[in-house]
Amino acid sequence: MKSALSGEAQRLGFVAFGVADAAPVPQRAERLEQWLGDGRHGAMEWMEARKDQRAEPQALWPEARSVIALGMSYAPAHDPLALANAPDRGRISVYAQGGDYHDTVKKALKSLARWLIAEAARRGLGDVAVKVFVDTAPVMEKPLGEAAGLGWQGKHTNLVSRTHGSWLFLGSIYTTLDLPPDAPHSPHCGSCNRCLVACPTDAFPAPGQLDARRCISYLTIEHKGPIPHEFRAAIGNRIYGCDDCLAVCPWNSFADAAAANLAFLPRAELAGPKLAELLALDDAGFRSLFAGSPIKRIGRNRFIRNCLIAAGNSGDLNLVGQVEQLLDDPDPVVADAAIWALQRLSESRNISHEDTRMGEDGAGAVRRSDTVV
Template structure:
């Protein structure tokens, strides 16, 4: 082993240790070869499964060839951060109460973009400050978390953080799938980790429980049917055929994770920023629907939910109310919003009211 190789090995071990000290739950390292993932991604795009998410296609090979996005990239440092808050243990009971608003567990606390980006930047700064002790001169880097054309799951799988489940999310056999991942692209030729092996076996629970049958085949999701896409990414009217299937899921959907057997090993997050804000783990649809725009902005400030905006929030809540068990209060609430100034909101309120009055 040459001296430089030893230094790189030592630095790799140090990076993983520093990552854990910063609060990450796991750190792995991989190379830039995404040839197989590139073929799969292109086939997915050609099927039109990305829907209105034009950004999934417009960057070409920058998404699948890291050095095209960030010149000189030789390695990707991939980091995992668990997010499941303790209050999320009532998830299935919320789903079964049609008067409650179910919000994807990842969005109950502070916006993960901010939390992950801050930790990744601190890790980069730590590496930079310690380079001389490893006799390494130059450290080029860029950090990402769901914020650029990056194949995060494919990279994390290669880095040993887990395997891509049949629902296309990353699963770790010791920690389930309730976690975020982020990346540091770097020029450092660090030693790489072994990829994770697949342990889904013959299980198809995620495919069976998907409310809209969006998992069209193992390891393939048609985003146009996915409730997360319909309630978050889609900015226009939700197709009527999917509205009854959405139930009370007003921001995202966790069914494929809630019923995944591997999540019995999931750990509750130790990250304070992911604790539930404003009681969002257990709120009534009517209460959410009656928020003014100022209330929405105030309560959702610093949350991932803020990104969809007030009108899309009302659209989603209207669908949830349309799927609720009928009560006089729900009918009165919908009638009060029947002539909302926004045409999209108005359309979904009409649909919801018609379901109760039919």
Template structure:
């Protein structure tokens, strides 16, 4: 019964828009907790204090929910239809990570996961397993999705630490369904990066201290999203025009030639967020920021942190016509924004 149920579940998941599915046991990532502990002990998590919390749950899904017998991992593609690196050659535009160019994936993927999960419970009940239970997770709980995805056979964690697969590329979100049902497992993914170092070589800030090892404190995604306060002046120039996240290591991966096309329009890029004007973004007040990014993951970092990023990009643009936009924020109520404005103006030749 369980094999037939798993096969039917995969069919249902693909109908919902997921591109791949795999199953592993809760104890399948025995060494993940140790690696996470080393990462945190080295301070490479920066200001992300939550990574050091509930460590036992992160490293051992069985501790998170002892009743779980199977973990179903699902991949949802968001492969861009445009070249995400093209905007980097347009210094007066802002580069926003592809995953954030439309709706918040947490909401989109979780709703789909819940529908798949409810279907699974209904089918299990028809077979007599009317006491089956599920829990769904999308990057919002102490769950290490990438190691679990590798353990479930969706792919492997590449040298850039992200999950990638032979038939997926690396442009996809991960969702997890924990269940008390005992489903057949899949063989774990096999690492196939070989001698390729494209993702390591392209990193603007040299955030990879070694293959498969990232120092978040130098990662542009961390600096523009998670890091509060001013960014180290030594790193500001390296941000370029990236104002929310960074896709460089994902974009250069050769396995993307097999990337699956995304199917959900809610995850397709909004035209106004592919190459937005830095000057216009710098002028956003809080209400305007919230309106522009309603339903977007960008809204989470707030206007001040976002405008801070925009000002760093303005400084890096070397476009002197943007000096007035920087000068207009010299006296911003937020001291970090004001600092970024003065730095940007200084880079552009002004002397605030």
């Protein structure tokens, strides 16, 4: 039964498959409790609101006996860091450049669940109940994926597969059917700490620990208010999420872009959008551009806030006019970001003018050097 289930999962587009026991694991609950107790979930109150159900599958659904853990690839064909030196463009996390993974993964999960119920009945295994989850319920997909043998949680806390790297969308099926569990995956990070070093905001207090309050993905997606000033410069031109800790992981060199689901191929307009065009979006334009994209859920105001931070970091004086138009935006968070961006661009303008003046005056250039020394 399990072998047949794995084959059907592969047919539906899943590249990773494993089974974990739904029984409680005390260490899992303890780690979650510690993380929440330290406040590292930031403003994600929903993480704490249903922590007991999140900690263990049977706390969410007592009848569950097995957890079927699944992964669908979105491995990119391009370098996720390619736009790091293109300040006039916004960087969108790889996972959000294509279609909304919630829709694609959940559709496949439901198809697999229906197949499981029918196949169990055909084999005389009785009535089998199932529940499917993808990122919108109190489910700890990464620890369950590790327990099911899909991979291990790396030092950046993301699941790492030896075959697919970290480019996996995770989903799970809770079922009343007893399936033989797979062995948990052992860690293979070794002494490598590239992901920890690559983080622009030092969001990892220690290997295997993440402080979401410092994470660019959290700040640009989950955080609703003004982005703290201490992180604004480090955000650079990232306007939705951050791939740095994933992109530098050596295991991702084994990921095959050909295994990625076609639904997640990047849309041309999202692979490297110009900040000038994004700053001009009103609510209708935002909704139109990001229809069918996970970006749509954060709304126009939060997105424009992110674009203004990127504009301020760009040093592109051509953006001054558009930034100025957002100074009186009805949303105070947007207006705050516009004020900051304009100040940053003004500093860039002053530096540019100073460089020009010094270049015309040899003596001035010497004096400036003396000052720097």
